[in-house]
Amino acid sequence: MNELKILLIGCGKMGGSLLEGIVKSDNFDGMVDIIEPSIQGFPKEDFKQRKVNFYSDIEEKRDTINYDLIIVATKPDTYEEIFNGLKNNLIINDKTLIVSILAGIKISKIEEIVGSAPIVRAMPNIAASVLEGMTALIGNKKITNKDILNVDLIFELIGEKIWLENEKQMDSFTAISGSGPAYFFFFTECLKSIAIEEGFTEDVSNKIS
Ligand SMILES: NC(=O)c1ccc[n+]([C@@H]2O[C@H](COP(=O)([O-])OP(=O)(O)OC[C@H]3O[C@@H](n4cnc5c(N)ncnc54)[C@H](OP(=O)(O)O)[C@@H]3O)[C@@H](O)[C@H]2O)c1
Numbered sequence: 033m034n035e036l037k038i039l040l041i042g043c044g045k046m047g048g049s050l051l052e053g054i055v056k057s058d059n060f061d062g063m064v065d066i067i068e069p070s071i072q073g074f075p076k077e078d079f080k081q082r083k084v085n086f087y088s089d090i091e092e093k094r095d096t097i098n099y100d101l102i103i104v105a106t107k108p109d110t111y112e113e114i115f116n117g118l119k120n121n122l123i124i125n126d127k128t129l130i131v132s133i134l135a136g137i138k139i140s141k142i143e144e145i146v147g148s149a150p151i152v153r154a155m156p157n158i159a160a161s162v163l164e165g166m167t168a169l170i171g172n173k174k175i176t177n178k179d180i181l182n183v184d185l186i187f188e189l190i191g192e193k194i195w196l197e198n199e200k201q202m203d204s205f206t207a208i209s210g211s212g213p214a215y216f217f218f219f220t221e222c223l224k225s226i227a228i229e230e231g232f233t234e235d236v237s238n239k240i241s
Contacts (some may be wrong), residue, residue, distance in 0.1 A: 035185075036062035036182060039102045039122070041090070041114060043068040046133055047105030049161045055084065060189070062100075068092060081107035090117040101129050101182055110135040115145040124149050129179045131186075135206065139172050139199060150174035152183050152214030155202055156190060157209045168205040170198070 038054070043066050054060050057187055063083035071086040085094050102122070106114050111134055118124060129150045132142055139151050152175060156167040171179065180195075187193040196202060205206040220241050227237035 036060070036100045036185075037097060038062060038064045038186075039067070039093075039097075039099045040064055041067045041102065041104045041118070042106035043071075044105065045161060046156060047103070049156070049163070049165075049190055050103065050105065050186065051084075053160075053163055054186070057189050059185065063101075064099070065093065071240070090121050094121050096123065097149050097170050098123060098125075101131055101186065103131045103133070103186070105133050108137050111137045111141065112145065115142055119146050126150065126174065129175065129182065131183060140237070143172065143230050146176065150176065150179050153199065153202060153207055154183070154187060155210070156187065158213050160190040166209050167191065167193040168202060168209065169193055170196045170202060 033187075040051060043051055047068070051064065051066065054064060063085070064087045065087065067087045067090050069088050071088050098120075103119065104111075104114055104118075113133075118130070122128075124130070124146050126149065129152060130142065130146065131152045131154055132139075133154045133156060135155065137153075139153055142151050143149070150172065152169055152171040154169050156165045156166050160167065161166040165187075167190070169183060169187065171183075184193060196205065223241035224237045227241055228234065232240065
């Protein structure tokens with residue numbers, strides 16, 4: 033049983049998938065604090081059996097918990113506000129790993145704000161929403177073997193993962209694995225159009241394409 037202490041900032045589509053993976057897992061017996069402005073939309077009953085706590089703002093969370101992992105899953109354009117909020121309200125030290133899933137925000141940009149801290153960039157693809165994703169990972173020089181094991185554990189809850197050789201590969205991964213499902217959906221749409229042209233009903237065309 034893993035007893036990690038996790039703070040998840042932003043629980044929308046991707047943060048919600050991570051939370052789902054975590055609460056459904058038998059390998060996770062830790063706690064998750066969530067900061068999310070739209071918390072009223074969450075079915076909190078589902079989380080009663082788990083150590084999951086909701087907060088609407090990081091200002092509510094000024095405390096001394098030493099998280100093992102802080103996962104940031106907000107929109108990329110708010111990264112300065114989010115990482116400044118983290119730095120000003122929580123203890124950031126060499127023991128707390130920051131995991132950012134923000135598309136396009138390089139590790140150096142995060143370091144400029146939070147200073148010296150272990151940081152991992154993670155890029156799950158859309159299939160993570162059905163817990164069958166592929167996540168690319170890259171960390172800075174501060175991450176430890178324990179951090180790597182913890183990150184592996186979390187992202188394996190929503191599918192598979194690969195560690196990249198360098199951060200440049202993140203853009204290529206995003207182009208290939210991020211867009212891949214869209215090509216696949218386009219392909220099935222083409223098959224469906226052909227089926228309709230061949231005289232099948234829409235319902236049957238959906239089924240056979
Ligand atoms: N969706 C994907 O397939 C995908 C794939 C790879 C990476 N990503 C990355 O994942 C991140 C999230 O994407 P998403 O699709 O999950 O977006 P999303 O559904 O909009 O989720 C973002 C969540 O963050 C919340 N939020 C906004 N300001 C906040 C704050 N100050 N503190 C805490 N939470 C805050 C938002 O609440 P409100 O709605 O109330 O503002 C929203 O629920 C993005 O950076 C994106 O680049 C997404």
